[in-house]
Amino acid sequence: MTRNGVLGGGALGLTAALRLAQRGEDVVLFEREPEPGGLAAGFHLGPSYLEKFYHHLFRSDTAAQGLIAELGLGDKLVWPRPKTSVWLGGRAYQLDSPASVLRFSPLPLLDRVRLGAATAYLKAEPNYHRLEGMTADQWLGRWMGKRAHEQVWKPQLISKFGERHEDIVMSWFWARIHMRSTSLGYLRGGFQQLYNRLVEAIEEHGGTAQFSTAVKSVTRRPDAGFLVETDSGAHEFDRVISTLPTRLTTQLVPELGDEYARKYGSVESLGAQCLILALDRPLTDIYWLSINDLDFPFMALVEHTNYMPPEDYAGRHLIYLGNYLPMDHPLFRKSEEEVLAEFLPALARINPDFSPDWVTDHWLFRAPFAQPLVTMGYPDRLPPHDTPIPNLYLANMSQVYPQDRGQNYSIAMANRLVASLPATIPPS
Numbered sequence: 001m002t003r004n005g006v007l008g009g010g011a012l013g014l015t016a017a018l019r020l021a022q023r024g025e026d027v028v029l030f031e032r033e034p035e036p037g038g039l040a041a042g043f044h045l046g047p048s049y050l051e052k053f054y055h056h057l058f059r060s061d062t063a064a065q066g067l068i069a070e071l072g073l074g075d076k077l078v079w080p081r082p083k084t085s086v087w088l089g090g091r092a093y094q095l096d097s098p099a100s101v102l103r104f105s106p107l108p109l110l111d112r113v114r115l116g117a118a119t120a121y122l123k124a125e126p127n128y129h130r131l132e133g134m135t136a137d138q139w140l141g142r143w144m145g146k147r148a149h150e151q152v153w154k155p156q157l158i159s160k161f162g163e164r165h166e167d168i169v170m171s172w173f174w175a176r177i178h179m180r181s182t183s184l185g186y187l188r189g190g191f192q193q194l195y196n197r198l199v200e201a202i203e204e205h206g207g208t209a210q211f212s213t214a215v216k217s218v219t220r221r222p223d224a225g226f227l228v229e230t231d232s233g234a235h236e237f238d239r240v241i242s243t244l245p246t247r248l249t250t251q252l253v254p255e256l257g258d259e260y261a262r263k264y265g266s267v268e269s270l271g272a273q274c275l276i277l278a279l280d281r282p283l284t285d286i287y288w289l290s291i292n293d294l295d296f297p298f299m300a301l302v303e304h305t306n307y308m309p310p311e312d313y314a315g316r317h318l319i320y321l322g323n324y325l326p327m328d329h330p331l332f333r334k335s336e337e338e339v340l341a342e343f344l345p346a347l348a349r350i351n352p353d354f355s356p357d358w359v360t361d362h363w364l365f366r367a368p369f370a371q372p373l374v375t376m377g378y379p380d381r382l383p384p385h386d387t388p389i390p391n392l393y394l395a396n397m398s399q400v401y402p403q404d405r406g407q408n409y410s411i412a413m414a415n416r417l418v419a420s421l422p423a424t425i426p427p428s
């Protein structure tokens with residue numbers, strides 16, 4: 001029986017481990033954190049789990065919907081259509097339908113029509129390759145119009161990608177518009193249930209998932225196969241799938257060599273930071289508020305309980321204040337109290353009645369390698385799943401291009417990768 005080692009217990013590693021176990025193969029998954037779910041993991045809050053970083057699905061996320069149904073959680077998947085807005089010039093404008101685009105008063109009517117027409121084109125255009133030769137900044141400025149771009153998208157590119165905002169490739173932006181629905185899917189009670197259920201399903205099929213187990217190195221054994229060293233012992237495998245970021249994988253597997261590390265390990269990533277606040281009352285009536293006024297200390301305000309009911313969280317009103325930042329950014333090193341002191345005054349700009357004593361609880365989460373920098377030439381820097389080492393495979397979030405990262409694309413990649421692997425490994 002083929003022995004498989006899977007590195008990483010996020011959506012990708014867990015789905016890959018399940019598919020291997022379902023084929024009757026031996027599989028052991030290693031996850032550094034104490035719980036499954038990776039970037040989509042949640043924590044207990046009242047009777048539910050809450051994601052550490054805001055999460056929802058789109059109608060086009062069919063692989064995720066398929067897995068949720070397969071694991072018996074389909075009746076918990078709900079599809080509300082919460083309000084999405086931008087904060088601009090000191091007030092919120094709803095911007096989530098053709099009618100709301102036409103009502104978007106910061107722009108003259110003709111510019112609103114252009115904004116709507118360019119969006120409709122991106123929704124309809126099936127071929128993203130045509131857009132690979134331009135940056136999002138160039139394309140949007142040209143086709144949406146300079147004023148619309150500067151009011152709507154440019155501030156969001158700047159706050160997400162900082163000084164690299166002018167380099168982001170248009171094909172990535174296309175996917176954000178092309179694939180997204182206004183109804184948003186949520187697993188009532190938290191996506192953590194999907195990851196817990198995946199672990200159970202892996203175990204029901206004879207696989208093993210080890211948590212709080214960091215992989216330290218992967219080396220080739222002299223005869224055949226691999227030795228995976230973890231902080232709780234060494235394990236032998238015939239095949240290894242790494243779902244860790246490429247740069248981490250090259251550090252764990254020195255035999256991949258300097259040239260491979262130089263060529264593929266250079267894809268840059270941003271980290272993510274979310275301050276979650278529990279309030280005793282709502283702040284707004286909006287779910288997703290992109291902050292286009294660039295003097296705010298956060299780029300998105302996501303009021304989760306304008307999407308899911310507060311009763312799911314024992315009556316708490318929950319707000320994420322999110323940022324993407326270079327992994328060495330000073331905000332990453334600030335304490336929770338310092339971040340709170342920096343962020344709270346901005347809430348009174350959004351709702352003048354806000355007072356810090358509305359805050360009943362707070363949590364700060366940070367994650368490295370949360371958003372690949374999808375700059376010009378990105379497709380050429382993407383490694384294939386096969387590595388120069390036979391039976392060592394790499395499958396990670398950076399390879400979902402042109403899609404933006406998402407649980408769905410990690411699940412779909414795991415399904416495709418395992419389906420392409422031979423059931424038995426010929427002796428070398």
Ligand SMILES: Cc1cc2nc3c(=O)[nH]c(=O)nc-3n(C[C@H](O)[C@H](O)[C@H](O)COP(=O)(O)OP(=O)(O)OC[C@H]3O[C@@H](n4cnc5c(N)ncnc54)[C@H](O)[C@@H]3O)c2cc1C
Binds near residue numbers: 011013214215272
């Ligand atoms: C702020 C934010 C918002 C998001 N919003 C959405 C959304 O709305 N909808 C959506 O679908 N997706 C969203 N995503 C993306 C989604 O979370 C990811 O695409 C998905 O979870 C990636 O899964 P993965 O398994 O590919 O990677 P990861 O979740 O990163 O899994 C990799 C795993 O490897 C583990 N690991 C790392 N090093 C080691 C080691 N040495 N040994 C063992 N284990 C190790 C990590 O702990 C991690 O669990 C969001 C992400 C962020 C950061």
